[in-house]
Amino acid sequence: MQPSRVAMLAFTGSTQTGRSVAKLAAERLVPAIIEAGGKNAIVVLDDMTDYQGIAIDAVAEAYANSGQLCVARSKILVPSDRIDQFSDALVAAAADFLPGDPLEPNTKFGPLASKAHSDRIRSAVDMALGRGEQVIRDGRPCSTTC
Known part of the structure; x- marks a missing residue:
């Protein structure tokens, strides 16, 4: 050889x-x-206290390319006694990431690649809800006029 x-x-x-x-x-x-x-996790450790900064980074990494990167962050592991604080920061950070027309300069992320991909995501959300998970921010698809 x-x-x-x-x-x-x-x-x-x-x-x-x-x-x-x-x-x-x-x-x-x-x-x-x-x-x-994929399925890369962000791990928030006990000594990490800049929840706002971590949340902004987490949202940006999750939504990059509409979340359709194999290295997109899809899980966040947070110490149980810090979930409420981190969730608040995460929801605030996600509020600025609204879907829209990718040709518009203010759009943070565009549509998913296909209906099949959208259906897989919906299925994952439904499974989480079936396990008793809580929806913090509704992720239902928007209309064509986002």
Whole structure:
């Protein structure tokens, strides 16, 4: 086997393809960074007290590209005794992120890629509600005149 001319491999995508890429990289002894499947968490630690700053960053990361990035932050882990404070900051930060026409300069994020994607998100919300989770900010789709 010839040595690889690839010094490093970075892959972002599906879990199935990530396994294939990792196998090929291992066979060739090429260092690899594999981001497969997403669901990246933000972890708020006990000594973190700038809830407003963290919330603004969290919302911006979650809504980047309408949340359709595999590295979009989709979970926030917060110490249980700080949930109320952080939730208030998160709701305030999210208030500025309204969906709209992506061609409008004030739009923070545009539509989802497809109805199927929207349906998957709705299903995830419905599952959370079925587990007794609470809706803090309603995320129902807006009309075409957002």
